[in-house]
Amino acid sequence: xxxxxxxxxxxxxxxxxxxxxxxxxxxxxxxxxxxxxxxxxxxxxxxxxxxxxxxxxxxxxxxxxxxxxxxxxxxxxxxxxxxxxxxxxxxxxxxxxxxxxxxxxxxxxxxxxxxxxxxxxxxxxxxxxxxxxxxxxxxxxxxxxxxxxxxxxxxxxxxxxxxxxxxxxxx
Numbered sequence: 001x002x003x004x005x006x007x008x009x010x011x012x013x014x015x016x017x018x019x020x021x022x023x024x025x026x027x028x029x030x031x032x033x034x035x036x037x038x039x040x041x042x043x044x045x046x047x048x049x050x051x052x053x054x055x056x057x058x059x060x061x062x063x064x065x066x067x068x069x070x071x072x073x074x075x076x077x078x079x080x081x082x083x084x085x086x087x088x089x090x091x092x093x094x095x096x097x098x099x100x101x102x103x104x105x106x107x108x109x110x111x112x113x114x115x116x117x118x119x120x121x122x123x124x125x126x127x128x129x130x131x132x133x134x135x136x137x138x139x140x141x142x143x144x145x146x147x148x149x150x151x152x153x154x155x156x157x158x159x160x161x162x163x164x165x166x167x168x169x170x171x
Contacts, residue, residue, distance in 0.1 A: 049079045092118045112143075
């Protein structure tokens with residue numbers, strides 16, 4: 001059976017178009033950046049955020065070996081800086097957060113509140129993490145209050161492992 005993050009990637013595949021602008025909010029191992037870069041095509045734009053130089057360096061190596069470097073803008077800043085890089089004339093198709101136990105719950109919610117304003121119609125915000133993580137719970141609480149005439153919100157949960165993918169889609 002597929003893991004929740006693989007199911008979320010299938011959902012991303014359904015809405016992404018060549019030339020889209022997308023964001024990897026938390027580079028981690030760089031696999032999400034590589035996945036997104038492989039989907040947006042030569043004219044697409046992936047902004048990848050991490051305050052850790054080592055994550056950016058590892059991602060850059062992976063992208064170089066995959067031939068995807070030109071599609072990605074590595075940004076050595078924390079995800080909380082994302083709103084400073086957004087342009088209202090360039091709507092965002094996907095923003096993906098990889099949540100861990102150290103992720104600041106309030107910072108994720110605050111960033112998502114701002115990113116929602118730049119999300120294109122049918123665009124997605126995806127959180128990949130575990131149901132017991134404070135940041136996942138805080139975002140779930142916030143998005144449960146969004147109006148269903150403007151957003152769809154789904155949670156894909158693995159009841160045995162606790163893995164979850166929280167998906168917010170703008171109408």
